[in-house]
Amino acid sequence: MSDVSSTELYEFKKILQDLSDKKGRGTELVSVYIPPDRQISDVVKHMKEELSQSANIKSKQTRKNVQSAIEVIMQRLKLFPKPPERGLVLFVGMIPKGGPGTEKMETYVFEPPEPLQTYTYHCDSQFYLEPLEEMLGDKEVYGLAVLDRKEATIAVLKGKRIDILKTLTSGVPGKHKAGGQSQRRFDRLIELAAHEFLKRIGDTINDAFLSLKDLEGVILGGPGHTKEDFLNGDYIHHEIKKKVITTVDTSYTGEFGIREIIEKSMDVLNEIDVMKEKKLMQKFLRQLVSSDGLASYGEKEVRNNLQIGAVEILLLSEDLVANRIDYQCTSCGNKKSKTSKKHKVAVEETCDVCNDKMKMIESRDIIEDLIKMAEDVNSQVEIISTETEEGMQLLRAFGGIAAILRYRTGK
DSSP states (O other): OTTSOHHHHHHHHHHHHHHHTOOOSSSOEEEEEEOTTSOHHHHHHHHHHHHHHGGGOSSHHHHHHHHHHHHHHHHHHTTOSSOOTTOEEEEEEEEOOSSTTOOEEEEEEEOOSSOOOSOEEEEESSOOOHHHHHHTSOOOEEEEEEEOSSEEEEEEEETTEEEEEEEEEOOOOOOOOOOHHHHHHHHHHHHHHHHHHHHHHHHHHHHHHTTOTTEEEEEEEESTTHHHHHHHTTOSOHHHHTTEEEEEEOSOOHHHHHHHHHHHHHHHHHHHHHHHHHHHHHHHHHHHHSSSOOEEESHHHHHHHHHTTOEEEEEEETTOOOEEEEEEETTTOOEEEEEEOGGGOOSEEEOTTTOOEEEEEEEEEHHHHHHHHHHHTTOEEEEEOSSSHHHHHHHHHHTTEEEEESSOOOO
């Protein structure tokens, strides 16, 4: 999801995690995926058909719950004249809360982070999440080209999807048996034809890749040394040349060569994502020990800096687990907030003003709470994994909360 920020990705992951924990007593949880080009009236018609079909379900309880879920879906669809830009997802079903008779109808309706391609109706004991889970995969865009003197294939890799954009063939003559002057003349013709073919490849790559605003990098591959000649020559735009990550030796050209490039580059591509996080953390650590001191860490200090708008980049560990709790005094109305580990949430607190009891009025995930503060002052937010040494350091040494500052503040 190249157009989705790390904070949106975190929130999307959280929704999916919550949904994956939901279990029905029978095959009675209904999932509906509606692509943006699907008519709502067609979906409603299909729901009516499914409602009629559900009368054949043997279990009385399952039949009742499935029918109730479908009716809720039809009611919700009335709110949409047409699907949103990226489509619509609905998850509806009776979720048990404990013993028998404790089920509660739960409804989730939202626009997915990427356009849906396929209409799906699914009924099971769990919500059908695979299409959304696929969207969680890395969606960085990479340009790929595999070439030799005979053939070139240009492609784009987005997440796990490969789009072959163009295949070119050269017409460069092969070996010949001429000798003397004829041989030199043939050699010159071959070199000229090869040069013209590389120019044609370069023009095709420029047209294909310069328009990709989210292009993360370019990988060139192919058998032999043609790819190096191509890279070192003046064949591609300087902006694309700057984005060439590596060259890869392959046994093939064509689509097989493209797949070979991807297989041989996975370590490099994974390292790129890791390096982004490492660079951010290294920038924070440098500021921490520099005379400028444009760094802060720990929840209290970072909160204070967020409140005054001093945070340029907020760094949060994805493994940070805590709640931010708001309390209000039942006597004097005084309010206060505190952070608690998720398994240690206190329902009541003592008021600092009148010493009476305070009741919990709201609880929210600490990452979501800090993200909201950052958005209010236009601070960039980066969710840092624990896959690197620096990411582990953020969690363990700095409590999972740190910031690179816009200006120096008093401690």
